[in-house]
Amino acid sequence: MSDFYIEFDKESPQNKEQEIRICVHGNTEGEFLYKFIEGFRGKWSIVQDFSKENEISWIPKKEGIYTIMVQISKDINGPFEFVLREDYVIGDKYKNIIKALIIDKKSLVVGEKINARVDAVTSENILYRYCIKNDFETKILRDYSCKNDISWTATAPGKYTLMAECKNSNSINEFDSKKEVSYEVKVINKVQIRDFKCLNDELFCDSEITLEVDAVHEDNRMILYKFMKMDKDGNIKCLQDYSTKKILSYIEKGYGEFRILCFVKDMYSQNKFDDRAVISYTVKKYRDVKIKSFTTDLSSPQLLDTDVQLKALASGGKRLVYRYIIEGKDIEDSGYVYESVYNWKEKIAGDYIITLMVKDESSKEKYEDIKKINFVIDEIRRPAVKIKDIIVDGDREIIKGEALKLKVKADGGFELRYGFDVEKSGIKVQEISYGNLCSAKFKFNVPGTYKINAYVKDKYSEKKYDAHEEVFIEVFDYMPACIDYVLINNNNYYMVGNDIEVDTILKNTQNMVIRYILKVDKRVIQDTGYIESKKYKFIPKCTGKYEIDVLAKNKKSIEVYDDKKIVSVFVHDVMPITDTKILCDKGKPELNETVTFKVKCDGGKDVLYEFYLMENGEWKLMQKYSRKSFYSFMLFNEGKYKVLALCKSQFNMASYEDYDIMELEV
DSSP, rough: OOOOOEEESSSSSSSSSOEEEEEEEEEOOOOOOOEEEEETTTTTEEEEEEOOOOEEEEESSSSSEEEEEEEEESSTSSSSSSSEEEEEEEOOOOTOOOEEEEEEESEEEOOOOEEEEEEEEEEEEEEEEEEEEOOOOOEEEEEEEOOEEEEOOOOOEEEEEEEEEETEEEEEEEOOOEEEEEEEEEEEOEEEEEEEEESSSSOOOTEEEEEEEEOOOOTTOEEEEEEEEEEEEEEEEEEEEESSSOOEEEEEOOOOEEEEEEEEETTOOOOOOSEEEEEEEBSSSSSSSEEEEEESOOOOOOEEEEEEEEEEEEEESSEEEEEEEEEESSEEOOOOOSSEEEEEEEOOOEEEEEEEEEEEOOOOOOEEEEEEEEEESSSSOOOOEEHHHEEESSOSEEEEOOOEEEEEEEEEEESSSEEEEEEEETTTEEEEEEESSSSSEEEEEOOEEEEEEEEEEEEEESSSSEEEEEEEEEESSOOOOOOEEEEEOOOSSEEEEEEEEEEEEESSOOEEEEEEEEEEEEEEEEEEESSSSEEEEEOOOSEEEEEEEEEEEEEEOOOOOOOOEEEEEESSSSOOOEEEEEEEOOOOOOOOOOOEEEEEEESSSSSEEEEEEEEEEEEEEEEESOOEEEEEEOOOOOOOEEEEEEEEEOOOOOOSEEEEEEEEOO
């Protein structure tokens, strides 16, 4: 640090045209050169160039605030080692008190904050006032106070002037010194909604609905989104108040016609909203009920008293019910049942029409889909051909280009023949004629749902087939993620500050990414985005219900997620109360003695105790919950007594956490 300092022979302020001696004092070791410079109203003038003289005579010509700067160097041609500055007032001190009015920005947009401050010659007994003015009005931001800085928010566009006025606390003037600076507030470019869409292909009751809004706005602006739901009766519910979250996911409990209104605004906008959009959609009670196939395990015709199994494969609905009606010389009606398989054993030969009706159990319709097949029961004995099992070598969900092997196990007949064909969207795309081989290999190059039909018949049979089974195969461009399990570290009691680790087990781990969304009491506190790690760890900082949404998808997937699971834990701030024990100060209490019962326990926080006493077979509350951990009373009667002590933490809402009972005989 420098030991140099500037000294004036007269104290500031002084009058103009008066001689003032300026001297530099300090380090006397070595020889130094001194250069004196005068600063006034932004202009600098040399009073004395570099010389060995450390003292000069200075005569100011005008009133105002001067800055005297001294540069000190050892070499006239080299850089200077030290620079000294001092302010000096010429004229009335308080008329020139403001050195500068500093504002942190002169161009800004509506909603931004402005910071300003006054640099004054002195801060003793000085009051500051700030005003802003435009072409229409002048408004006081803050009246006279001791604070020299101010911060405010620009709420309207336009050109403004900030005025800072200062005066001595004893002054009777409106102000002693004044300074102004101009700034401009620009309009925020209006936020506009470019796209508002639903990301679900189909919408069903009790399923998650995801909507996304895309808005056009300036970069680095904070945009807020609000979503309101309106049903067909005009009832409105706020699904999300203004937030930066532009993707809305919620579970729709109802069904019917709905509208979602989306409002967007800049965070600093004074408007209720800058733009809005609406999307209408229909939520079905459940996916349309559709019969995918209706077959029998044995082909027609069959003999009397043969067990024929009717097999239905249907999709949609929440819980399906099936009705099987068999009409011919005899009529059989199962009524609606939950089983998709029905066993039929006919005792009368003839031609029969078998009708399958399927609907959701909640539907009031007669049926939602129907299918019929013809079947013949005759009296001619033929060896029955049955397919016992179909073995698929591998998974029934594969990636395009992969091969799949299928093997048929069948019995009956004299000499069996096997045939196969493949259907996609009801169109036959591949066929393998009847042969001796009971297995076949298939390769699928186009994504979609395929049905492989396996046919078995006796060599001498004239029918198209004697037995038939279907296998459905899903072919994908890529394997969608499938979460098998979400494991959480085995701990029945989770505490604040303890590590909680989640391990996700996927059906296919290659090229899969996982996103973890952590919520506390339904508020999102962390969103990892999609990452490759199958493990997620967090340390809870507060009590409450923690919910972890685990979303998984293939890296190639364009969906928001392929699969989703939710796990939740409740985090406590203290250990539960355990090992509660009542201790008595008397081993063998006697009549007319005072006994004291003290309770000890482990865990808990700010533990409360409640005492009950059983005397003559009747329980009585002796002490309500309090911090007092002991209870005393005098024994007046012979007999058996019981003492019950209940314990709980102070802020636990339960009746109790732990208890103990002690018996004693007097």
